[in-house]
Amino acid sequence: MASMKEINLRIKSITGTRQITKAMELVAISKLSKARERTERCRPFYNELYQALCDISTTSTAKDSPYCQAREAKKSCIIVIAGDRGLAGGYNNNLFKLFEELSADKNVCVLPIGKRSVDYCTRKGYEIISSEYSSVEDIDVGDCFEIAGSLCEMFSECTFDELYVVYTNFASMLTQDPGTLKILPLDASISANTSDNHRFMLVEPGAEAVFNSIVPDSVAGLIWGTVCESFTSELAARRTAMESATSNADDIIADLQLKYNKARKSSITQQITEIVSGAGAE
């Protein structure tokens, strides 16, 4: 059996670890409620926008816009939204796995968002458009507009032919599913009402002017929605991971405490035996 001193040291070190995991859990919880509120406020906008874009892409006028025309995918751009920090269970790994699957047979360039994502893409040697956005936490709507503006410009200049987002969908506090979203070109095949393809829609003042104005705005809205979802998922994942780490630490501490008490008891018994036998010898 390990000595009392050794056990005591281990208890101390695990107590220290437990303090850290507990603190991280509390930080995640306090940030989570705010992030969740933001996601919930943004969700109706995101859903409506996505549905509207899909519907618009089925109309006959939309076919004139380069944003709606599918062209041969020589190069794809992928926005990878991961976390700023680790210690969030499988959050980052699951996302990167999905990203690898998506990019496997494609010629890709990447726009990483979040520190982990920037690190990962740099390490793997992907072509990076900008590593400016290395903090998911600090991104605001304005940044999304910047991203969307420059990406749409690149898309219309044919720098790349497809735009995807890899993000994590916040389903509930306990489940977060990584997912991909194809943003550009606007895809008519996703729309719910495929029955009346090429329906008529009046577009004023002209398809080009309208699409040039609304597509960057909408892309920004979609990116913002996915950023919100991802950030909330990261916090929820971290909360769950840290909660179980803390309870594991509690279990280990209880177990060690028991061992420590046993060791203490046997050492006291031994000492008494020694004293008694010493007294008997006299």
Place this chain on the structure above:
Amino acid sequence: MSTFHLKIVSPDGVFFDGEAKQLSIRSIDGEIAVLKGHIPFLTAVAVGECRLYVNDGEVPKTAACCGGMLNVSDEEVLLAPTTFEWADDIDIERAEAAMSRAEALLQSASTDADRKIAKRKLERANLRIKVAKKA
């Protein structure tokens, strides 16, 4: 009374979801109004005042509305602006502070892109002040 279903959603939440009589906004092509039975219609929204008539003979609700799109379909009208603020919610002091900041930015802007951003910010701040003062 002839009404249509209107939804106003921005990244900051749902601002209106219900029956409305008339919606007036400024599109990139100029001021437009939507009534019941409008044909399917799509346009981009410019920086401008938005007026919403819910009931007959009532003073319209006004708001500052910038960017995004207006999508009229057979079922409903969707206004998805980039920023949207009801006149009552606008903080005039903040808007004025934003305006002086934007003016300073415009003065100090060195590149065309910076100037464009500053101009847009100034335009937005102006609109918010105008809408707030009217209410």
